[in-house]
Amino acid sequence: MRWWILTLLFLGTTVNYLDRIILGILLPEIRKEIPIDDILYGKISSAFQLSYTIGFLIAGKFIDRVGTRLGYAGSILWWSLAAAAHSFIRNPLTFGACRALLGLGEAGNFPAAIKSVSEWFPKKDRAFATGIFNAGTNIATMIGPGLFVYMTAHFGWRTCFLITASSGLVVLALWYFTQAEPPPQEDDEPMAAKLTWGQVARFKETWGFAAAKFFSDPVWWFYLFWLPPYFYDVRHFDMKQVSWAFPFIYLMADVGSVAGGWLSGYFMRLGWPVGKARKVSMGIFAACMPIAATSVLFDNPFIAIGLISLATTAHQGWSANLYTTVSDVFPKSAVASATGIGASVGGLGGVIFSTLLPGYIVTYFGYPPMFFIMGAFHLTGLLLLHKLMGDLKPITP
Numbered sequence: 001m002r003w004w005i006l007t008l009l010f011l012g013t014t015v016n017y018l019d020r021i022i023l024g025i026l027l028p029e030i031r032k033e034i035p036i037d038d039i040l041y042g043k044i045s046s047a048f049q050l051s052y053t054i055g056f057l058i059a060g061k062f063i064d065r066v067g068t069r070l071g072y073a074g075s076i077l078w079w080s081l082a083a084a085a086h087s088f089i090r091n092p093l094t095f096g097a098c099r100a101l102l103g104l105g106e107a108g109n110f111p112a113a114i115k116s117v118s119e120w121f122p123k124k125d126r127a128f129a130t131g132i133f134n135a136g137t138n139i140a141t142m143i144g145p146g147l148f149v150y151m152t153a154h155f156g157w158r159t160c161f162l163i164t165a166s167s168g169l170v171v172l173a174l175w176y177f178t179q180a181e182p183p184p185q186e187d188d189e190p191m192a193a194k195l196t197w198g199q200v201a202r203f204k205e206t207w208g209f210a211a212a213k214f215f216s217d218p219v220w221w222f223y224l225f226w227l228p229p230y231f232y233d234v235r236h237f238d239m240k241q242v243s244w245a246f247p248f249i250y251l252m253a254d255v256g257s258v259a260g261g262w263l264s265g266y267f268m269r270l271g272w273p274v275g276k277a278r279k280v281s282m283g284i285f286a287a288c289m290p291i292a293a294t295s296v297l298f299d300n301p302f303i304a305i306g307l308i309s310l311a312t313t314a315h316q317g318w319s320a321n322l323y324t325t326v327s328d329v330f331p332k333s334a335v336a337s338a339t340g341i342g343a344s345v346g347g348l349g350g351v352i353f354s355t356l357l358p359g360y361i362v363t364y365f366g367y368p369p370m371f372f373i374m375g376a377f378h379l380t381g382l383l384l385l386h387k388l389m390g391d392l393k394p395i396t397p
Contacts, residue, residue, distance in 0.1 A: 001180050002120040006129055008175050009113045012076060013136030015168045016109045018144050019083040019102060020048065022160060024228035025148045025246075028239060029157045038229065040092055042359025045225050048099035049355045053347030055107025060340015061197045063108065064333060068116045071336070073176045075108025080168030086161035110323070110343055111336040118327035118335045119182035124268050126327055127278070131261025131320035138257060138316065141224070141250035145243040195334040203395055205329045206338050208388025212322055213346025215381035219289070219374045220315050221354035223308070230367055235301055245305055253312035260285060260317025264324070274328050275391035278321045279382070285321075286378035288314035293375025296368045311374075318378060325385070328392045353377075 023030075023044070030036065036044065063071030082101035089095045113133050121129045151160045200206055231237040231245065260281060267277035288310055295307030323339070330338045358370050 002182070004178065005116060005120055005180070005182075006133055008171065008178065009116055009133035010136045010139075011171050012072065012175065013109060013113060013133050014140045015076075015164065015171055016079065016106050017137045017140035018164045019079060019168070020106060021141055021144050021224060022086075022148055022164060023099070024225055025145050025239075025242070026152060026157045026160060027228060028232060029152055034089070034092060034095065036092060036095075038363050039359045041229065042355050044092060044096045044099055046351055046355040047096040048103040049221065049347060049351045050103070051100040052103030052107050053344050053351060055104040056111065056340040056344035056347060058104075058340075059108035060111045060337045060343075063111050063115060063336040063340075064197070068112050068119065068336075069176070069179070071108060072112035072116070073172055075105055075112060076168055076172040076175065078105030078108075080165045080172065081105075083168065084162055084165035087158040107340075107343070107347075111339045114323050114326060114339045115332070115336040116182075117324075118332050123274065123328060124265050127261035127264045127281075127320050127324040128258070129261070130323050131257040131259070131316075134316065134320055134323070135254045135257040138250040138253040138312070142247040142254070145239075145246040149239050149243045195331065195337070197337045200330065200334045200337045201341060203338075204388045205390075205395060206341055207345075208385045208390075209322070209326055209329075209338065209342040210345035211384035211388060212381035213342045214349035215377040215384070216315065216318060216322065217343075217346030218349045218353035219311070219377050220319070221350040222358060222370065222374050223312060223315075225354055226358055226362070226367075226370070227308070234367060235304070237301075245301075249305060249309045249312055252309040253316045256285070256313030257316035257320050261320040261324070263317070264321050273391065275389075275393070278325055278328065278392060279386060281321050282318050282378075282382055282385075285314040285318040286382045289378045290375040293371045296371040315378070322385075325389060325392055329389065329395055331394075 027036070027041070059071070059075060062074075065071075079102055082098060082105050085101065086095075086098045089098055114130065117126050117129045117133070148157075148160050151163060227246075227249075228242060231242050237245065263284075264277040264281040267280065268274060272280075292307050292311035292314065295304045295311070298304045298307070326338045326342070327335050353373070361370055
């Protein structure tokens with residue numbers, strides 16, 4: 001049953017990301033009807049990112065209160081309806097409003113998924129399980145470009161939004177009608193009492209996780225939002241070239257997602273303590289990011305794509321372990337709340353560094369400054385996580 005639950009989390013995450021990446025892929029077609037320059041594109045993306053940030057604070061608390069079954073179902077329903085609304089937009093203002101509604105609903109995905117993994121898997125397997133469902137983010141970006149190009153050619157870009165929305169409703173039905181209670185895990189730490197949202201917010205471990213998210217999330221969002229226009233405007237790719245480049249880049253990210261979760265579990269099976277296993281794994285991936293940032297310096301598109309693939313691979317390996325630090329430290333009753341707080345701070349970093357600032361920096365200085373800024377962020381986040389989360393010992397209220 002736990003593998004069926006993990007399969008549904010994977011499918012939900014895949015649909016979640018299809019709904020969010022579609023804008024960048026279809027941008028050339030959308031621009032034929034609606035004028036959207038780089039600065040306006042940044043603002044529209046910020047509408048999603050800001051509501052996504054706020055949504056985490058609501059979703060984490062809500063999911064801890066009502067449970068993963070109802071909480072995740074409500075989130076999927078909300079974002080699917082918001083995705084469908086995109087097919088009716090007529091101007092940039094309504095585009096921004098629809099993206100904001102989408103972000104608010106999509107914020108429930110990761111708190112619900114991380115909490116579900118903590119309920120169904122023991123600690124030694126949680127990063128691996130997280131890596132598997134988180135691979136849905138990359139599967140979406142692998143299949144999305146080619147799928148969207150095909151659907152746009154045959155049905156128009158507006159229909160693409162309706163199709164992705166419908167796939168969300170299918171996942172909703174499968175999730176909601178799966179009724180099963182997770183068994184207790186033998187390596188769970190006994191907790192004297194459940195933690196409220198306010199208590200979770202007062203632990204420095206929450207803010208260690210949040211600081212790491214603040215500096216690493218914008219990197220992923222930058223690549224997600226700005227790679228399509230970078231390929232179109234700087235590399236002069238057409239939609240067909242983008243449709244093969246993205247599958248390779250995010251296939252490698254899939255490798256990183258699963259391998260990153262496996263790596264820390266392997267270290268733990270060797271007898272390493274949880275904190276050392278997680279942080280050494282994260283350090284390996286963080287060290288790859290400055291190297292990957294040099295992709296912007298190479299004219300050869302294959303070298304550039306290879307280095308960008310290193311960035312997405314390393315980030316996903318990092319992310320599989322970072323998310324799991326929450327269930328390492330907090331009891332199950334507080335996992336969604338802690339995830340929501342940290343992810344909200346990560347979303348704030350995304351608003352600043354991956355949507356608002358790039359629109360201006362790219363317009364006036366080009367892409368190289370942004371790539372090198374992104375290259376330094378994971379190492380910064382790891383240092384702050386080490387200072388605030390320590391050895392990742394379970395907290396005692």
